[in-house]
Amino acid sequence: MSKAGRLVVLVSGSGTNLQALLDASTDPSYGARVVAVGADREGIEGLARATKAQIPTFVEKLRDYGTRAEWDAAIAARIAAYEPDLVVSAGFMKILGAPTLDAFPVLNTHPALLPSFPGAHGVRDALAHGVKVTGCTVMLADSGVDTGPIIAQEAVPVLPDDDEAVLHERIKTVERRLLVDIVGRMVREGWTVTGRIVHLGTGPIVRTGNQSGGEST
Numbered sequence: 001m002s003k004a005g006r007l008v009v010l011v012s013g014s015g016t017n018l019q020a021l022l023d024a025s026t027d028p029s030y031g032a033r034v035v036a037v038g039a040d041r042e043g044i045e046g047l048a049r050a051t052k053a054q055i056p057t058f059v060e061k062l063r064d065y066g067t068r069a070e071w072d073a074a075i076a077a078r079i080a081a082y083e084p085d086l087v088v089s090a091g092f093m094k095i096l097g098a099p100t101l102d103a104f105p106v107l108n109t110h111p112a113l114l115p116s117f118p119g120a121h122g123v124r125d126a127l128a129h130g131v132k133v134t135g136c137t138v139m140l141a142d143s144g145v146d147t148g149p150i151i152a153q154e155a156v157p158v159l160p161d162d163d164e165a166v167l168h169e170r171i172k173t174v175e176r177r178l179l180v181d182i183v184g185r186m187v188r189e190g191w192t193v194t195g196r197i198v199h200l201g202t203g204p205i206v207r208t209g210n211q212s213g214g215e216s217t
Ligand SMILES: Nc1nc2c(c(=O)[nH]1)N[C@@H](CN(C=O)c1ccc(C(=O)N[C@@H](CCC(=O)O)C(=O)O)cc1)CN2
Pocket: 089, 091, 092, 093, 094, 095, 096, 097, 101, 108, 109, 110, 111, 118, 119, 120, 141, 142, 143, 144, 145, 146, 147, 148
C-alpha cells in the first residue's frame, strides 16, 4: 500500500466537509489522511471535530497581525509544518495569499456554480437573484476570489420555500460527496492543469522523491 496523501484542511465554521474527509480517510484505500486542521478563528465546531479525531489543530487570526502580509506568511508557515500534499479549503473564510498558494496546491469548495455567485455569501446571493438551479463547485484556488480552475460541479435545485439555511444544507449534502470524491481521486491519481482545464489521473501525488503531484503545463 503506497503512503497516504497528507491533507491540511482549513475551516472557519461547522466543519461538516472536514468531517466527511475524516470519515472517508478511515478507509486505507481512500489514499489520503488529514494531518492537521487550521482555522482563522477559535471556538468553532470544525476545530472540535479535529480534536475529537485526535488531529493537530492551529489557529491564525488576522487581527493578531499588523498587516495582511504578516498573516499570509504566518498561516503559510503553520501549513508548511505539516508538509501537506494538498491543502483543502472547506469553508475557510479567508482569501489565502501567495505564501500559501505558491507553496502548495489549494483545493476549495464553494456552495454555488462558479463563476456565478463567488465570494463569502454564494448561497445568499444565488437565492436573492432568484435562480432555480444552483449547486457547488470544487476548484483549485488561485490568487483571485473563486476564479481558479474548476475541477467538478454538481447542480442542486432551488425550491420555492427555500431560505438560505435550507438551501445551503441541500447543497452541502451534494458538496460533501463531491469533495470527498475529488480529493481522493486527486491524491490517488494526481492531476495536471492545462490553462483552465484540470485533468485528473496523471500519477499519484504522494511524493516519493522523483514523483510530482499536480503539474501545470
Ligand atoms: N486565494 C484564494 N483563497 C481562497 C479562495 C480563493 O478562491 N482564492 N476561496 C476561499 C473560500 N471562499 C469561497 O469559496 C471565500 C471565502 C471568503 C471570502 C472573503 O471575502 N473573505 C474576506 C473575509 C471574510 C470574513 O472574515 O468573514 C477576506 O478574506 O478578507 C471570499 C471567498 C478560501 N480562500
